[in-house]
Amino acid sequence: xxxxxGVERGDYTGGMSILLFDIDGTLIRTSGAGKSAMExxxxxxxxxxxxxxxxxxxxxxxxxxGLDLLRVHGIDPTDAHNDLLHSAYLQHLPTSLERFxxxxxxxxxxxxxxxHGHPDVRLGLLTGNSYHGxxxxxxxxxxxxxxxxxxxxxxRHDRDDVARDALAAAQQYLNGPVDPETVYVIGxxxxxxxxxxxxxxxxxxxxxxxxxxxELAEHQPDWLFDDFSQASELVALWLGVR
Numbered sequence: 160x161x162x163x164x165g166v167e168r169g170d171y172t173g174g175m176s177i178l179l180f181d182i183d184g185t186l187i188r189t190s191g192a193g194k195s196a197m198e199x200x201x202x203x204x205x206x207x208x209x210x211x212x213x214x215x216x217x218x219x220x221x222x223x224x225g226l227d228l229l230r231v232h233g234i235d236p237t238d239a240h241n242d243l244l245h246s247a248y249l250q251h252l253p254t255s256l257e258r259f260x261x262x263x264x265x266x267x268x269x270x271x272x273x274x275h276g277h278p279d280v281r282l283g284l285l286t287g288n289s290y291h292g293x294x295x296x297x298x299x300x301x302x303x304x305x306x307x308x309x310x311x312x313x314x315r316h317d318r319d320d321v322a323r324d325a326l327a328a329a330q331q332y333l334n335g336p337v338d339p340e341t342v343y344v345i346g347x348x349x350x351x352x353x354x355x356x357x358x359x360x361x362x363x364x365x366x367x368x369x370x371x372x373x374e375l376a377e378h379q380p381d382w383l384f385d386d387f388s389q390a391s392e393l394v395a396l397w398l399g400v401r
Contacts, residue, residue: 176397177337178274179285179309179325179360181346182293184217184368186267187300192259193252193292197228200247205240207232217369218348220287220312220321221245249291256299263300264367266387270394271305279399281333284309285325285344285354287318308332322354343397352378363393 180186183193194216201207214227225244229236274280282305286293290311297303310325322344330337339359344351347368352375355362364380365387366372375383384390 174399175279175281175341177281177283177329177342178397179283179322179329179342179344180306181218181344181348181351182284182286182288182296184347185264185345185351185365186302187261187263187296188367189256189261189296190259192255192261193288193296195259196251196255197224197244197248199251199255200244201228201232203251204243204247205229205232205234207234218287218318218346218350220315220318221248221289221292222312222314223287223316226316245289249289249295252292252295253299256296261300263302264365264386266390267302270387270390271302273394274397275305277398280397281308281329282306283325283329283332284311285322285346285351286310287312287315287321289313318350318354319357322358322360326358326360347375349375349378352380355380363390365390 183189198210201210211231213231214224216224222241225241226236229240229244234240274282284293284306286309288296288311290313293311294303308328310321310328312321315321326337326342342358342360343363344355344360345363345365347365348370352362352364362380363382364375365384366375367386372383372385382393
């Protein structure tokens with residue numbers, strides 16, 4: 160398989176790995192579709208005519224982004240206002256995804272094909288996107304069906320809380336306790352690495368988002384790759400290939 164030389168289904172050593180994937184910058188790039196949809200929502204709901212580019216989106220939850228957008232545009236940052244903003248964002252998102260295109264990042268389709276349905280791997284999400292935002296993005300790119308559980312940004316402002324939700328979701332899905340040592344958090348930001356540590360999981364960083372490899376390395380992830388086409392050894396570990 161292109162970019163994953165040496166990783167094949169074969170002899171398995173046993174043991175289960177729980178893989179929790181971030182979305183934006185890790186699985187896909189939307190080419191600004193999400194940001195555009197949020198700004199369209201802000202303009203439509205609150206009649207904002209001058210959009211200020213002062214809010215960081217990277218690695219953060221939708222509610223945290225929404226509250227910051229409200230603040231910098233002089234709108235009372237209440238939960239009610241944030242809910243209105245997010246509802247409008249979800250309405251704009253499908254059209255925005257169609258307009259901006261975007262891409263599935265290198266190696267991801269190949270890795271999903273290898274891991275999906277494997278008896279020793281469970282695929283989940285750990286994302287700042289709300290559940291419905293995550294669903295819209297991943298359905299657009301044909302990836303949603305790979306994932307069975309996850310932690311999402313709904314009602315969360317701290318990414319570490321999303322990590323705890325994802326771990327709890329894995330335990331519920333598996334109907335039993337999960338050893339954090341078997342959990343891998345895969346993401347493209349320092350916040351992904353931090354939230355892996357918050358639940359005692361292993362941190363896998365990929366430099367496919369806005370943060371360069373050198374910056375990610377400063378946060379000492381357990382694995383660091385330019386992209387998933389370079390991750391054959393780790394994928395082999397997950398597959399239990401001898």
